[in-house]
Amino acid sequence: MKKLSARRRHPLAALVVLLLALACTGGLYAAFAPASKAQADDSAQSLTIDEGKKLYAVGCASCHGTGGQGTSDGPSLVGVGAAAVDFQVGTGRMPAATSQGPQVVKKKNIYTQAEIDQLAAYISSLGSGPAVPTKAEYGPEGADIAKGGELFRTNCAQCHNFTGKGGALTKGKFAPTLEDVDPKHLYEAMQTGPQNMPSFPDTTLSEQNKKDIIAYLHAVNSSDTDNPGGLELGGVGPVSEGLFAWIFGLGALIAVAVWVAARTAKAKKS
Amino acid sequence: MSTTENHDSAVTRERGKAPAGERIADWADGRLGIYSLAKSNMRKIFPDHWSFMLGEVCMYSFIIIILTGVYLTLFFHPSMTEVEYHGSYVPLQGQLMSEAFSSTLHISFDVRGGLLIRQIHHWAALIFLAGMFVHMMRVFFTGAFRKPREVNWLFGFLLFVLGMFTGFTGYSLPDDLLSGTGVRFTQGAILSMPIVGTYISMFLFGGEFPGHDFVARFYSIHILLLPGIMLGLMVGHLILVFYHKHTQFAGPGKSNKNVVGMPLLPVYMAKAGGFFFLVFGVIAAIAAVAQINPIWAMGPYRPDQVSTGAQPDWYMGFAEGLIRFMPGWEINLWGHTLVLGVFIPLVLFGVVLAALALYPFIEAWITGDKREHHILDRPRNAPTRTALGVAWVTMYMITLVGGGNDLWATHFHLSINTITWFVRIFFFVGPVIAYIATKRICLGLQRRDKDKVLHGRETGTIKRLPHGEFIEIHEPLSQEQLHTLTAHEQYEPAAIGATVDENGVERKVTGKEKLRAKISGAYFGEDQQIPKPTVEEYKEITSGHGHH
Numbered sequence: 001m002k003k004l005s006a007r008r009r010h011p012l013a014a015l016v017v018l019l020l021a022l023a024c025t026g027g028l029y030a031a032f033a034p035a036s037k038a039q040a041d042d043s044a045q046s047l048t049i050d051e052g053k054k055l056y057a058v059g060c061a062s063c064h065g066t067g068g069q070g071t072s073d074g075p076s077l078v079g080v081g082a083a084a085v086d087f088q089v090g091t092g093r094m095p096a097a098t099s100q101g102p103q104v105v106k107k108k109n110i111y112t113q114a115e116i117d118q119l120a121a122y123i124s125s126l127g128s129g130p131a132v133p134t135k136a137e138y139g140p141e142g143a144d145i146a147k148g149g150e151l152f153r154t155n156c157a158q159c160h161n162f163t164g165k166g167g168a169l170t171k172g173k174f175a176p177t178l179e180d181v182d183p184k185h186l187y188e189a190m191q192t193g194p195q196n197m198p199s200f201p202d203t204t205l206s207e208q209n210k211k212d213i214i215a216y217l218h219a220v221n222s223s224d225t226d227n228p229g230g231l232e233l234g235g236v237g238p239v240s241e242g243l244f245a246w247i248f249g250l251g252a253l254i255a256v257a258v259w260v261a262a263r264t265a266k267a268k269k270s
Numbered sequence: 271m272s273t274t275e276n277h278d279s280a281v282t283r284e285r286g287k288a289p290a291g292e293r294i295a296d297w298a299d300g301r302l303g304i305y306s307l308a309k310s311n312m313r314k315i316f317p318d319h320w321s322f323m324l325g326e327v328c329m330y331s332f333i334i335i336i337l338t339g340v341y342l343t344l345f346f347h348p349s350m351t352e353v354e355y356h357g358s359y360v361p362l363q364g365q366l367m368s369e370a371f372s373s374t375l376h377i378s379f380d381v382r383g384g385l386l387i388r389q390i391h392h393w394a395a396l397i398f399l400a401g402m403f404v405h406m407m408r409v410f411f412t413g414a415f416r417k418p419r420e421v422n423w424l425f426g427f428l429l430f431v432l433g434m435f436t437g438f439t440g441y442s443l444p445d446d447l448l449s450g451t452g453v454r455f456t457q458g459a460i461l462s463m464p465i466v467g468t469y470i471s472m473f474l475f476g477g478e479f480p481g482h483d484f485v486a487r488f489y490s491i492h493i494l495l496l497p498g499i500m501l502g503l504m505v506g507h508l509i510l511v512f513y514h515k516h517t518q519f520a521g522p523g524k525s526n527k528n529v530v531g532m533p534l535l536p537v538y539m540a541k542a543g544g545f546f547f548l549v550f551g552v553i554a555a556i557a558a559v560a561q562i563n564p565i566w567a568m569g570p571y572r573p574d575q576v577s578t579g580a581q582p583d584w585y586m587g588f589a590e591g592l593i594r595f596m597p598g599w600e601i602n603l604w605g606h607t608l609v610l611g612v613f614i615p616l617v618l619f620g621v622v623l624a625a626l627a628l629y630p631f632i633e634a635w636i637t638g639d640k641r642e643h644h645i646l647d648r649p650r651n652a653p654t655r656t657a658l659g660v661a662w663v664t665m666y667m668i669t670l671v672g673g674g675n676d677l678w679a680t681h682f683h684l685s686i687n688t689i690t691w692f693v694r695i696f697f698f699v700g701p702v703i704a705y706i707a708t709k710r711i712c713l714g715l716q717r718r719d720k721d722k723v724l725h726g727r728e729t730g731t732i733k734r735l736p737h738g739e740f741i742e743i744h745e746p747l748s749q750e751q752l753h754t755l756t757a758h759e760q761y762e763p764a765a766i767g768a769t770v771d772e773n774g775v776e777r778k779v780t781g782k783e784k785l786r787a788k789i790s791g792a793y794f795g796e797d798q799q800i801p802k803p804t805v806e807e808y809k810e811i812t813s814g815h816g817h818h
Contacts, residue, residue, distance in 0.1 A: 102685070145361045153447060153569050157577035162447065162568045167578030168676035172685035175578070219361045220567055228379070229389055229561025237448060239674040241562050242584025245396035248560075250404065252552045253327050253397065254320070260545055261320035 052122030059095045081129020082120035087188035102172035138187040148216030163220040165235045183214045317518040317531035324405035330549040331398040338391040347373040348489035350482045367570030370485045374444040389557035399585040402430045413647035415630040422510040427627045439492035450571025451580040462612035520757035522750040591672030595693040651758040653712035654793040660708040661701035716800035764790035
């Protein structure tokens with residue numbers, strides 16, 4: 001002991017203590033910490049889930065229940081999957097406004113993509129569901145636009161109109177316009193069927209089908225679409241065309257008629 | 271004839287050769303008699319008013335439709351043979367479609383000027399029908415349909431109805447998803463007819479819908495049958511306008527026996543010719559700027575596909591509306607189904623139009639007036655007719671709202687169910703409100719006219735009299751204005767004639783007579799029109815005390 005105490009003021013004593021302490025901590029960590037690499041990843045995941053759970057508790061739990069089991073104000077989220085969360089939160093539909101109309105509408109998204117991913121991770125931890133699609137799934141490569149058009153007219157046009165301009169449903173509900181909707185959100189909507197929309201899982205519309213539809217929509221209803229005939233007039237068909245014909249067609253012609261009639265060769269103009 | 275000609279040529283030889291124009295005119299006169307025709311018609315007088323040019327708008331747009339239609343027939347293939355598309359519109363490449371659809375795509379994308387001509391054709395059609403509608407309203411509200419013009423009213427009415435069906439058959443030709451839905455709708459309406467419906471449908475489509483025939487059949491109807499009849503009716507319409515001479519509004523110097531205006535040549539020829547190019551210009555400008563019926567966006571017709579927002583062109587919109595707001599009633603009896611939800615709208619479609627066709631005859635029966643009328647009524651001076659007309663237009667417009675109920679819902683953030691119920695109720699209530707309101711407005715305007723005649727025009731100048739009273743100075747109207755405001759005649763309500771003849775024998779009063787007396791009372795009875803100021807009233811007021 002004396003030997004030890006005699007050397008305690010040795011210039012290297014602090015270094016030795018530090019090394020010992022480090023070795024001790026490291027040893028203890030090695031002994032108690034989860035050993036395998038996979039388990040280390042899981043902890044990152046659980047961290048994400050934890051974060052997601054916190055976000056959930058603030059933004060979603062009041063309607064969907066503290067464990068996502070659903071309440072009278074909102075459906076259960078068990079098994080809806082990450083794709084549903086990414087769509088609903090990413091398009092700003094969720095969290096919904098407290099005073100809703102007939103349906104929850106698209107609005108400004110207030111979450112970052114990282115936060116949405118955390119929420120999605122939490123929700124998918126409650127029960128497995130469709131995952132968020134990758135760019136390879138919804139991207140334009142390898143898509144058949146014409147096939148997409150055919151599929152769109154068969155499956156989607158009843159509610160969304162020929163080129164996805166939207167349409168009315170019962171009691172104030174509506175199928176929204178699909179103009180310039182993010183391809184990822186289009187994919188997720190087909191996959192999960194938000195609100196009044198039926199879902200089109202891969203067994204109904206294959207991954208390739210969805211890709212085709214997305215490519216078709218981009219071709220006919222996006223800011224890149226050109227209208228060879230001129231002004232599109234809303235693209236909603238003959239009602240707006242009729243209105244235009246009456247107001248600008250016949251209206252202009254009546255104005256011209258008034259003008260012509262007012263400029264007559266007056267025989268006796270005093 | 272030949273001797274005169276010899277004589278004439280002898281004279282001309284002495285003077286030297288006549289100018290070429292004169293010789294051509296002489297040549298034509300010898301064969302067609304154009305001199306006497308020109309003599310009687312060149313100085314034909316037409317009155318001036320912008321509303322008299324609405325018919326011209328229709329005629330010119332009809333000519334434009336024929337001209338552009340001929341161009342389209344050069345490239346359109348009226349065939350339902352299935353082909354695979356390999357044209358320049360990428361989003362349809364490789365799709366199966368009828369030849370009709372693919373040739374319309376070809377016109378739109380690959381024929382020089384094809385899309386512009388197609389759009390002129392379609393816009394002109396919408397404007398043609400809208401023009402006819404407004405022209406008809408002008409004729410209605412000014413009473414221009416009265417004797418001797420009832421037949422011409424019917425010609426015009428037929429032009430409107432045939433125009434609707436010509437438009438409908440043309441709209442169906444491209445065989446796109448939108449028009450195919452419309453054809454299916456029509457087939458449904460045909461099927462709803464009891465007993466004959468299925469037979470007519472099978473006959474029209476050559477079997478089950480859609481079959482392989484309807485495009486070719488609609489094509490002959492669209493380019494030959496209906497426009498042929500319409501052209502004939504239009505010529506007849508114009509001949510009758512020449513024969514009856516044009517109507518005019520009342521005014522100084524204008525009577526039931528004259529027409530005050532400008533001669534056909536040169537004034538109206540120049541104006542009408544210029545107006546044709548203005549109409550063509552406006553329609554071409556619209557067609558160049560605004561897209562119409564983008565069939566490439568709709569895709570080819572397939573009976574298993576349908577889109578939301580499938581409406582017909584505006585002139586068939588009221589048929590669409592009648593179907594959309596009609597509850598889906600049906601009766602099932604003895605193994606047969608009577609689809610009232612479709613059949614009642616089909617009947618109403620006919621009734622709404624027939625009411626328009628028959629009105630001149632109904633009014634003539636009520637007034638019992640057998641005289642000719644060449645002076646137009648101001649709408650306010652025929653309050654009941656005006657009110658009935660506005661009620662009809664209101665009903666028509668409400669059914670149009672019903673026909674576009676889904677777009678009203680999406681664009682005004684309303685519930686489609688609420689709109690449908692609104693239309694159901696206002697289909698009945700709207701015309702009643704419109705009738706009452708219009709009549710009150712007309713009577714108010716009549717009172718105003720009477721006031722103006724008797725008390726003069728309000729000048730807005732306030733004068734203070736020496737004893738402190740303030741008065742507004744009223745300026746008496748000119749003789750011309752007084753004439754114009756009092757030129758209309760007012761009918762007495764028809765009374766049931768003597769029920770006892772000179773021998774004291776009582777005759778039976780028929781129900782028809784009673785009905786007529788009742789309706790006539792509603793038209794011309796007390797409080798249904800404001801009595802015109804009489805000469806005595808006018809003299810009494812204008813002779814005496816100065817300050818009015």
